[in-house]
Amino acid sequence: MSGYLSGVLAILGINVIFAYSIYITAATGQLNLGGAGFQAIGAYACAILSNELGLPIYLTLIFSAILGGAISFLIAFPVLRTKGVYMVLATFAIAEIVAGIILNSDFLGGPTGMIVNNYIETEVVLVVAIIVVFLGFYIMSTRIGLAMRAVHDDEAVADLMGVNKRAIQVSAFTIGGSIAGLSGGLYALYFGFIEAQYFNANISIFVLLYVLIGGTQTAWGPLLGASFFTLIPEALRIGDDWRFFIFGVIIVAMMILRPEGIVTRDALDRVWSKLFSRKSNV
């Protein structure tokens, strides 16, 4: 594998994992605009456990996920009291707080960042990404996934059906936080250097866009959204300035053409019945 290809694949893997973290929350109808904060938590946890305690890679990654999940769980209760745009702002604020803490902490390297004394190959990222994608599909295929989608569609009716909306939303937010932490751990180990400035609002916005534009109705959405937005700019070989412009154009176009995301249930059904020429439903 060429260095370039391997680099693109690693970023793709990390972005896909990151997208699933936001997707799991979005599938229950909640928008998390603080993805970068949870990713930073995982990245710094991983760096410190590697550097200070010399823990092996798999343990540092597990701790990244656990810490991301634990912090998400703790803040889930106040955050999930907010709704809609307020929830978006609350999660955004949390990411800003995380960045602020890192920037002001000498122990975490402050603005100069931190070198990570351990590294992983692209293959590790890809294996973890496959596991996370599988996990995403699995959760969404169960009755838990059904309950999550029900909460997304109509909280009040889901409640009357006996769905514990709070438990579902807190769990989704927690799992999302832990997957974001995991993606941060992988980032730290792959790039070997982390700094607070990287985990900024742009990252949070992009990952949320991957998910919304990919589509939140099925587990295909984040996979397609993240792949699309990671690979298209690479394929076009465009620089960062143009990347933002093209992103903007594509996003506006998508929102007009496919407001429910690229992959919707109905679109999947159509593809499925074409592929397997299933008897069409009357």
Add this chain to the structure above:
Amino acid sequence: MSEFILKLSNISKSFGGVKVLENVSFDVEKGSRHALIGPNGAGKTTLFNVISGIHDPEKGTVYFKGKDLRGVPSRKRIHKGLSRSFQNIRLMPHLSVLENVMLGQHSRIDFVDMFKPLDFLSKSSGKGEAIETLKSFGIDLHKGQTVSSLPYGIRKKIEVVRALMAKPSLLLLDEPAAGLNTAETKKLRDFLKEVSRRGITLLLVDHDMPFVNSLCNQVSVMNFGQLIYDGPISELKNDRKVLEAYLGSENNLEGSNA
């Protein structure tokens, strides 16, 4: 002596100072097919919302199977055997027909079964039952489709099937026949009679009097938030208050669209 599954005692509810329910009291006998009728805006749906826990009454008590439901959150009421359908269809727009119906089973699924992938579920884990029930309604052909694309009548039927999936002891149906044609309404009636034979008590709101007359044995009538009649359906048309309430309204008590 007859046994009552639901007892409503002096229920009052107002919205922004406007009294929508005023001291409503009546009982629903276990195993009965009980209708709740009344002109538009009488407060029927609001009463359903109080029974299912969406609204807390300002005054009065709902007893279900002899127990006061005060303090029982709406989510837990379905576990106790109370399920309902909605007048303004409230299906999950992004779920398929089958998924909507299977969601109706949520309250009786074990924790472990919550984690089994639906596509590989054996017939015994609720999926087969859901498909069978859709079949008996003649709408299983649509099971893979999302509901938003389906005609009103079919969505209305899915509402009923979903509510049934909880295996309730009391089923509240809010205008299940609205939007159905005569043949469909007859089919629904036969289906609900069968449901009733299986021991499920029905409390249903509907404006279609032939449907109500041919299905129900008990009826409570509301007008402007108050109960004006409660008794056997056979004596309904002799009641002066009821006749007055319906006089000049478009809802014909006899009904002519049978």
